[in-house]
Amino acid sequence: MSRVEALRRFLVRRWKPIAAGAAALALLAASGGVLVAWSGLYSVAASKGHWLVIDRFLRFGMMNSVETHAPDVEPPPLDDADLIRLGAAHYYAGCAYCHGAPGLAMTPVAQHMLPAPPDLTSHVSLWTDQELFWLVKHGLKYTGMPGWPVQNRDDEVWAVVAFLRQMPDMTQQTYRDLALAEVEAEPQGGEEIARGNAPDAVSACARCHGDEAGPPKSELVPVLHGQPREMLENALRAYLSGERSSGIMQTAASGLSSDEVAELAVYYAGLEPPRRTIDTAALSGHGRELAESGDPARRIPACMSCHSESALPVYPRLAGQNARYIANRLKAWQAGQTARTDTAAIMVPIARLLTDDDIAAVSDYFSSLPQAGGAGR
Template sequence: MKRTLIILAVLIALFGAGAFTLAWSGIYNVAASTGHLAVTRWFLEFGMRNSVETHALGIEVPPLDDPSLFYRGLGHYQGGCAPCHGAPGEGRNPITRQMLPPPPYLANTIEHWSAAELFWIVKHGIKYAGMPAWVAQQRDDEVWAVVAFLQRLPEMEPEEYRRVSESQATSQIEGTPEERARLLAVAGSAGESLVACARCHGLRGAGGGEGGFPRLAGQSFEYLQHALESYAVGSRPSGIMQPVAAELSEAERRNIAEYYAGIEDAPYPPKPQVADRETLQQGAALVANGAPEQGVPACVTCHGPSAAVAPDPVYPSLVGQYAEYIALQLELWRSGKRGGGSYSEIMATIAEQLTDEQIRAVSLYYASLRPGEAPQAAAESLGERLDAPSVVPDDRN
């Protein structure tokens, strides 16, 4: 045994010395234009696949059938993934195709990976492959959104991809020449960035994507500017928003905030359909009165609507906001994954006291409100609205 170990040690030392000599000599060609030897390519792919499979063990896959997840994943894929990995009916960037290894065309390869494996790859990236890790490692919800979209990708024909990518808030990404000219005139150098914002939030800031993208129109300038600044420095973690905001100058962030804050005529999303009276009544009570026994103040104090006291403009207005978005933010506060303001500690403390049922109730109730409706008056009219043929009117007014 001792002799065997000595021989093995000598072989390892010789192999190491040979590898060092090869690297030192510079004989091995590292040019991307030459490609790998077949055995090298096989070894790297073999090691990568087994590494992913091993590290993905034990990852619990959540339900991925929520349409808002799909649209959030789509919004990021268009700007952050498609240039390298392509999309149905859209070729990959010629420059990225010359990388070594070249980024795969995902529509043809996704089916070879499980949802858990895709999650691990998107979150952690791949060494030596140019595949970056997710910017905000704590935002698993965003990573799962990308996975939800990727799982639909192989079955999508070019026509369907074009249709879903142009629907909801992702419509009119480029805008008409007149609209682009107006954006440039209003926002200066931020005009092109505003067109990029429209990919998810719409040119008029109406949001969309089945609640995947929040409504920005009518939010205060102070809130929007502060949100962009928080994304830019990473104090509000987001692998989707942080790369976008970080590329903007201070003046561009200010101009974008001014643009969306000044829009007053953007349509509201359809009011959510709520099947039970108790949910909206519970939401109305929490918004108007809070839950003192849980240490939860009235939501109306900071987030409106209130005819008595104007909330601090740094707080977002939640009236008419998508229920899916409100619920997600409260869940992020509760889990300690949401930051971005002097009020972070306050909101985290409040959200920790809320149950899943209460989060759902508040989110649906705020989504059902419209400007001019005081929460107490709206609460008193719940009976009439819930007894109507359409539980909550499906309109935009």
């Protein structure tokens, strides 16, 4: 009689006491756990840190979990300057406080979290692009690392990943140029510093969207100059209410009062549209055809019916808009972003009828079309 056979017979004969013993042990362990939690003896103090063995165990679990869950997707080109710039600007507003930035130390508050947020300049290289994407999108349980504010804007998450890839070798100057554009206003003297009158560069819209001085630096960011006031106001309110989905813009808009929203809309509506070099080649052909006549056989209405100068002020004007922004927005709708605002309810079904070629053609067409003056709208 083999050993296996002996074991089998033993188990068959004795399974009842074995099962009862296992159940008793499990019960004992569970009640022990409850007892420890109930007693309050275990300290949850962040100041004390974990026991070494627990720390190692948690890290081991975390690393493996991220590796397992990271999606098997092809990242967009991460050396894309527009993407890096967008990521840098959001990193400045959303991430730098805890993780530090080139030339900027982590705040003492963040350093005393448990676990302390890693200094990303040295930690980014530990992860693959996909793992970084997963970390930024989903955050980490029990650590204070938040997930992305919305779960349907992977394009924004990739922007941060693109920036993170560049960050380790970045100088402080490059970082500030990317994240702050020219908006940074250094406090002039002790009094300004003391009173806090220095402009709050974190919330400054112009870091990404530009101002009188010029258009957005990243092509992925929309030109707001000369857009109708009503449309700008609706967009900000939609970000504030969460109806419009964007981790970057919901963060940027949070904290704006109703009056500030109105003021901002007036400001950008009154700005002169930036001058562009016109690509005359893009002004004819398929893009123009779609913009002016649509494609009735495919039920695609003409863009210009709603996006021209004479349309209602709830609709954005597209002339002079960044091509990459237009394309990105259309593709986000195609990728399943749902219509939660009243105007998106009209646009989403149209976006889903467009092919990649259509999107490229109309985006190029509109970005080449000269924008009419916006001041006074």
